[in-house]
Amino acid sequence: MGNFSINCFGTSKKISKDQNNIHSRVSGEKEEKNVSGRKKIESVLKDVKGGESVLDLSPRSTVVGDDGEEIYGEDCATEDQLVTPLTFSVASGYSLLRDPQYNKGLAFTENERDAHYLRGLLPPTVTSQELQVKKLMNSIRQYELPLQKYVAMMNLQARISTRYSYITLNSMKCDLFLMLILVVWCVLWSMMYGSSISLHKKKENFKTERNERLFYKLLIDNVDELLPIVYTPTVGEACQKYGTIFQRPQGLYISLKEKGKILEVMKNWPHKSIQVIVVTDGERILGLGDLGCQGMGIPVGKLALYTALGGFRPSACLPVTIDVGTNNQKLLNDEFYIGLKQRRATGQEYYDLLHEFMSAVKQNYGEKVLIQFEDFANHNAFELLTKYSTNHLIFNDDIQGTASVVLAGVVAALKLIGGTLPDHIFLFLGAGEAGTGIAELIALEMSKQTKAPIEESRKKIFLLDSKGLIVSSRKNSLQHFKKPWAHEHEPVKTLLEAVKIIKPTVLIGSSGVGKTFTKEVIEAMTSNNEKPFILALSNPTSQSECTAEEAYKWSEGRAIFASGSPFDPVEYNGKVYYSGQANNAYIFPGFGLGLVISGAIRVHDDMLLAASESLAKQVTDENYAKGLTFPPFTDIRKISANIAANVAAKAYELGLATLLPRPQNLVKYAESCMYFPLYCNYR
Numbered sequence: 001m002g003n004f005s006i007n008c009f010g011t012s013k014k015i016s017k018d019q020n021n022i023h024s025r026v027s028g029e030k031e032e033k034n035v036s037g038r039k040k041i042e043s044v045l046k047d048v049k050g051g052e053s054v055l056d057l058s059p060r061s062t063v064v065g066d067d068g069e070e071i072y073g074e075d076c077a078t079e080d081q082l083v084t085p086l087t088f089s090v091a092s093g094y095s096l097l098r099d100p101q102y103n104k105g106l107a108f109t110e111n112e113r114d115a116h117y118l119r120g121l122l123p124p125t126v127t128s129q130e131l132q133v134k135k136l137m138n139s140i141r142q143y144e145l146p147l148q149k150y151v152a153m154m155n156l157q158a159r160i161s162t163r164y165s166y167i168t169l170n171s172m173k174c175d176l177f178l179m180l181i182l183v184v185w186c187v188l189w190s191m192m193y194g195s196s197i198s199l200h201k202k203k204e205n206f207k208t209e210r211n212e213r214l215f216y217k218l219l220i221d222n223v224d225e226l227l228p229i230v231y232t233p234t235v236g237e238a239c240q241k242y243g244t245i246f247q248r249p250q251g252l253y254i255s256l257k258e259k260g261k262i263l264e265v266m267k268n269w270p271h272k273s274i275q276v277i278v279v280t281d282g283e284r285i286l287g288l289g290d291l292g293c294q295g296m297g298i299p300v301g302k303l304a305l306y307t308a309l310g311g312f313r314p315s316a317c318l319p320v321t322i323d324v325g326t327n328n329q330k331l332l333n334d335e336f337y338i339g340l341k342q343r344r345a346t347g348q349e350y351y352d353l354l355h356e357f358m359s360a361v362k363q364n365y366g367e368k369v370l371i372q373f374e375d376f377a378n379h380n381a382f383e384l385l386t387k388y389s390t391n392h393l394i395f396n397d398d399i400q401g402t403a404s405v406v407l408a409g410v411v412a413a414l415k416l417i418g419g420t421l422p423d424h425i426f427l428f429l430g431a432g433e434a435g436t437g438i439a440e441l442i443a444l445e446m447s448k449q450t451k452a453p454i455e456e457s458r459k460k461i462f463l464l465d466s467k468g469l470i471v472s473s474r475k476n477s478l479q480h481f482k483k484p485w486a487h488e489h490e491p492v493k494t495l496l497e498a499v500k501i502i503k504p505t506v507l508i509g510s511s512g513v514g515k516t517f518t519k520e521v522i523e524a525m526t527s528n529n530e531k532p533f534i535l536a537l538s539n540p541t542s543q544s545e546c547t548a549e550e551a552y553k554w555s556e557g558r559a560i561f562a563s564g565s566p567f568d569p570v571e572y573n574g575k576v577y578y579s580g581q582a583n584n585a586y587i588f589p590g591f592g593l594g595l596v597i598s599g600a601i602r603v604h605d606d607m608l609l610a611a612s613e614s615l616a617k618q619v620t621d622e623n624y625a626k627g628l629t630f631p632p633f634t635d636i637r638k639i640s641a642n643i644a645a646n647v648a649a650k651a652y653e654l655g656l657a658t659l660l661p662r663p664q665n666l667v668k669y670a671e672s673c674m675y676f677p678l679y680c681n682y683r
């Protein structure tokens, strides 16, 4: 027997005012009975599927029409009639083709076309997923602008807010059993809610074919080409124009309007088994500043990478934007702005909302859901990390992820620039989340190597902010996260002066301000060092401290260069130079996977060091020969599995892992846990 698929949507039925009144009078009681009945059915299904409940039987099941269009068939209801938007349907025919989670387009087999009422709805040819990838890449390459490619990719990906699951069972006995349960359940529903049950019919009017598995296959197979589209740098432009290009909502928006009911709002999200949340409040999007609610592009993009690079199931990923307003006047004046049109809430009001969010996450998804903070402004990022790292599984990507990736790059670069880590002198331009986060992790690793106190290691690391070098005479006016870096040193105003006086061997840009590594700065670095290591980390490309071409040209080909946003290889004096992308995308997907597969309950700095160590080890001689200090992204899933294994091993060692017993081979185990977007076969 072929695969049997059941897709549970909400159903449609107009119900009269009277019926509705009756319903509302008894709804509390019915809801309760229904929940316990549902639980029984869910537990039966759990047994059938070997522990994993695959059929979502929630009475809250809803289907949102694509264009806000009415899709439940209640078009003829009069205004004073209330309708129950419930549809139970086996996804097939037209609705299956329009369902991003299960659509396969021309890859539906002959048998599937017969079994799922697809005959005539598709042209006769049957193609492979590989051919679909090839065709889509051809079309995406036709677009001239990266933003057009971004929109095309998002249209392919978009997951609608449906709550349904396919059931794939192997034995006919199970099928019949399941069918029986479903029929009984549907009848119960229809009795309770007076709804009709519609099979094979769901009116939809989607314009673009969406196919989630194809989206991820495309991204995995063409990671070098598509990473800069769905992620940095294009995602930055997408966030700037989010209101204008906005077509379908993605992710969960939690604004001040939801204060007091965040848990309720969270329950509107269609998926229950969440493993990772990426959350932003939009105040410091990349190096682009306050983009308010339009920052949603960042969690969406990061989570696409969690799936493509780290193998998380798409349904286990939840993008969240917390909207407390924006101080970006341009957005406040923009009629297409999608967020709250008010200035940012601050202080207690801000912290109360964040606290409610954190509590709701724990209550709704449990202790082991990973919350990744992304692109918060400095003044909140550090405080939130300190406040929640002791009682939640949280990770700040801009502080900790960037630190881990840069430490890996520095350790790997030692093969090219020589010396040991404690032999080097570091100068940072930028003393925010990335700058101080990286500095702290480098100091930690140095002191582990030298067995000297961390204060000693810090003496080799200098940070410069917009007011000049961070020195002890400024201590009283410094933000708390900068204080450990206030050295006994005379004040220095500019970067050029600092390079000349301090003579760093490694120069790291993390200020979010572009074009700050000038010709003079690079020349000064080159006159002090045979091979200066230069990292221009600010994103997107427009904010990069210098380009790869400038670094190679101004250092006469001597610099080892890496940047946050990608740069193409550069030809200089007849030689081709390749630069690495020191982007946290190397770390967070594998790091998160390591936490999840070990059931870690807290993040520990040693786990960041473990991730870093694993990444550095994966730079091959072939990479070094090209001047690269990071392995290529094409191998990223293997890289992520290795990082995950090292992080999980550390979690077990530290006693922070809860999934016992520890798997013997953690790399194999990590690989076996990774989602791969091949099509399933449908009965």
Ligand SMILES: O=C([O-])CC(=O)C(=O)O
Pocket (backbone or CB within 6 Å): 232, 285, 286, 287, 375, 397, 398, 538, 539, 564, 583, 584
């Ligand atoms: O998103 C990126 O490419 C890296 C990052 O976290 C940032 O710049 O804030």
Ligand SMILES: [Mg+2]
Pocket (backbone or CB within 6 Å): 286, 374, 375, 397, 398
């Ligand atoms: Mg970030």
